[in-house]
Amino acid sequence: xxxxTSTYHLSHALLRLDGRxxxxxxxxxxxxxxxxxxxxxxxxxxGNTKVxxxxxxxxxxxxxxxxxxxxxxxxxxxxxxxxxxxxGFSGVERRKxxxxxxxxxxKGDRRTMEKIQNxxxxxxxxxxxxxxxxxxxxxxxxxxxxxxxxILAASLNAATLAxxxxxxxxxxxxxxxxxxxxPPAADIGEGDASDPLxxxxxxxxxxxxxxxxxxxxxxxxxxVCVMESRVRVERVEGMLAVGVDGCKQVREILDGVVRAxxxxxxxxxxxxxxx
Amino acid sequence: MPPTPLPxxxxxxxxxxxxxxxxxxxxxxxxxxxxxxxxxxVAETDLLPTANGSARLCFADGTEAIVxxxxxxxxxxVVGKKVDLRDSGVEEDIEMGxxxxxxxxxxxxxxxxxxxxxxxxxxxxxxxxxxxxxxxQMIFEGLVADGEFRGRLxxxxxxxxxxxxxxxxxxxPLTYPLPLLSLTTHLALLSTHLxxxxxxxxxxxxxxxxxxxxxxxxxxxxxYSKSRAKASIARPPITLLVISVGDxxxxxxxxxxxxxxxxxxxxxxxxxxSENRNDGELSLLAIRTIDPPSRLSSLAAEVGQAGEDGAxxxxxxxxxxxxxxxxxxxxxxxxxxxxxxxxxxxxxx
Numbered sequence: 001x002x003x004x005t006s007t008y009h010l011s012h013a014l015l016r017l018d019g020r021x022x023x024x025x026x027x028x029x030x031x032x033x034x035x036x037x038x039x040x041x042x043x044x045x046x047g048n049t050k051v052x053x054x055x056x057x058x059x060x061x062x063x064x065x066x067x068x069x070x071x072x073x074x075x076x077x078x079x080x081x082x083x084x085x086x087x088g089f090s091g092v093e094r095r096k097x098x099x100x101x102x103x104x105x106x107k108g109d110r111r112t113m114e115k116i117q118n119x120x121x122x123x124x125x126x127x128x129x130x131x132x133x134x135x136x137x138x139x140x141x142x143x144x145x146x147x148x149x150x151i152l153a154a155s156l157n158a159a160t161l162a163x164x165x166x167x168x169x170x171x172x173x174x175x176x177x178x179x180x181x182x183p184p185a186a187d188i189g190e191g192d193a194s195d196p197l198x199x200x201x202x203x204x205x206x207x208x209x210x211x212x213x214x215x216x217x218x219x220x221x222x223x224v225c226v227m228e229s230r231v232r233v234e235r236v237e238g239m240l241a242v243g244v245d246g247c248k249q250v251r252e253i254l255d256g257v258v259r260a261x262x263x264x265x266x267x268x269x270x271x272x273x274x275x
Numbered sequence: 276m277p278p279t280p281l282p283x284x285x286x287x288x289x290x291x292x293x294x295x296x297x298x299x300x301x302x303x304x305x306x307x308x309x310x311x312x313x314x315x316x317v318a319e320t321d322l323l324p325t326a327n328g329s330a331r332l333c334f335a336d337g338t339e340a341i342v343x344x345x346x347x348x349x350x351x352x353v354v355g356k357k358v359d360l361r362d363s364g365v366e367e368d369i370e371m372g373x374x375x376x377x378x379x380x381x382x383x384x385x386x387x388x389x390x391x392x393x394x395x396x397x398x399x400x401x402x403x404x405x406x407x408x409x410x411x412q413m414i415f416e417g418l419v420a421d422g423e424f425r426g427r428l429x430x431x432x433x434x435x436x437x438x439x440x441x442x443x444x445x446x447x448p449l450t451y452p453l454p455l456l457s458l459t460t461h462l463a464l465l466s467t468h469l470x471x472x473x474x475x476x477x478x479x480x481x482x483x484x485x486x487x488x489x490x491x492x493x494x495x496x497x498x499y500s501k502s503r504a505k506a507s508i509a510r511p512p513i514t515l516l517v518i519s520v521g522d523x524x525x526x527x528x529x530x531x532x533x534x535x536x537x538x539x540x541x542x543x544x545x546x547x548x549s550e551n552r553n554d555g556e557l558s559l560l561a562i563r564t565i566d567p568p569s570r571l572s573s574l575a576a577e578v579g580q581a582g583e584d585g586a587x588x589x590x591x592x593x594x595x596x597x598x599x600x601x602x603x604x605x606x607x608x609x610x611x612x613x614x615x616x617x618x619x620x621x622x623x624x
Binding site (some may be wrong): 034035037048085091092094143 | 322323324325326329333336337338339341343344345347394396398439441443445446447
């Protein structure tokens with residue numbers, strides 16, 4: 001349960017509640033190619049946030065009636081769509097689903113989901129070589145199985161892996177992590193002493209949220225940057241630096257996962273060839 | 276009946292070949308399985324930290340489902356009388372109730388069916404889509420059918436557990452998804468634990484629970500457990516898809532086999548709880564007939580008209596009673612397929 005984070009201060013504690021230092025990520029574990037029936041799929045854990053992502057496509061524009069179909073045929077580039085679903089059992093409390101329409105605590109949820117969908121779709125439209133697939137769509141489906149903060153970051157990382165599994169050419173990995181600020185230590189009276197933190201957990205009360213995603217080039221190009229709350233402008237640079245640094249670590253881990261999968265695939269091909 | 280997605284891509288002569296080889300004696304399945312053998316499946320349980328119980332299951336055809344079970348404590352009205360929970364200051368909205376506030380006649384068991392809630396989520400389908408509602412209802416009915424399940428949810432006279440079973444189909448529904456969802460639900464419920472009430476809890480007290488997760492007791496106690504005085508053999512039900520081709524009966528049909536089936540039924544079975552049954556025989560909870568894909572396809576009409584040799588012609592009419600009896604018998608008999616599947620699933624937890 002969330003302890004009182006309002007009184008803790010990095011210069012005193014040096015460690016966060018879960019025992020991490022300010023610049024440490026949570027355990028990041030990922031699997032690629034988890035589902036046989038999907039074109040591309042991945043499973044990603046960032047601490048207790050667990051996400052499954054499947055990619056279908058690039059394929060023909062499906063359904064959507066006559067109008068949608070026509071629109072798809074004219075297009076020069078592929079479109080990237082994202083669908084995010086947050087499972088009812090993902091949080092500590094069960095999320096109520098509006099059965100029969102309109103009920104439950106749907107509105108806030110739907111807004112978060114739509115925001116995540118839009119961010120994912122926009123980010124990958126930039127990074128994927130969409131011009132190679134005219135008249136087609138790529139659908140990224142993200143299932144959030146367990147949420148403990150950084151949902152958006154986990155979704156983006158999982159989507160990167162699933163797209164790689166699907167063999168969709170991309171300029172680079174899109175990797176993401178969150179960064180935030182410690183609550184200003186009012187009782188110490190230093191005023192401005194709030195430090196940036198990397199990879200926030202859910203429910204860490206009092207922390208300012210900021211979310212940064214890096215990708216492209218040497219892993220230093222920021223392609224997505226979402227702020228969840230207001231911060232003073234002079235804090236942004238520090239948070240961004242911490243975020244980009246975290247993204248580099250994430251990138252290394254994801255790269256390891258992809259390379260391991262590559263070795264497995266090549267190994268199985270070689271073994272079959274030897275027969 | 277729910278729509279069967281995805282028409283088959285086989286030509287009519289391929290279907291004819293398949294139908295012939297399946298109706299031989301002994302039959303030859305395309306993947307050389309025996310009629311009762313299942314394809315390999317991958318399963319894991321207890322994978323979600325925030326759920327009371329969870330399971331993930333992947334079938335050989337690549338379809339995958341995740342089920343999470345969550346439990347909440349809720350205030351009960353007065354047991355044994357007709358109660359309207361809406362008047363007793365409970366904030367929970369009642370979604371399953373439909374206005375029919377069923378109370379149980381036998382005071383021994385107690386509990387109400389609506390303490391269990393099953394939701395099915397299939398990507399790309401609306402929540403109120405006919406197929407989604409149908410699948411959820413079928414699994415719900417199977418779970419409450421033994422009449423004993425709701426008794427487990429009673430904490431004391433004033434409090435009870437409310438159990439939410441959220442079923443998530445992760446892949447596109449390639450074949451009829453009911454067996455997958457039902458087996459996953461089975462596994463998730465087997466791995467479900469509820470926090471143990473602290474000792475000495477009176478029957479009117481507000482519930483206090485032991486915060487040690489190791490002390491939690493399973494919703495379905497294992498037959499071998501010694502923790503509870505009365506080890507129960509009750510198990511969540513499973514639904515198996517059975518097809519018949521000619522006089523032959525096949526379990527776990529692949530997509531191609533479904534396409535040429537004469538009859539498709541979904542059989543829901545559970546281990547019997549009443550003592551007077553022969554030990555080891557399973558009880559039959561439900562049989563649903565499912566329209567075989569062959570009748571829905573446009574191919575059926577075309578080929579039926581042409582009637583040429585070597586082309587497959589779907590069988591007209593229903594299934595014979597003897598075939599139905601054989602299908603059900605193979606599921607429920609002692610040492611039969613049903614028992615084998617239940618035993619196999621037990622091994623996962």
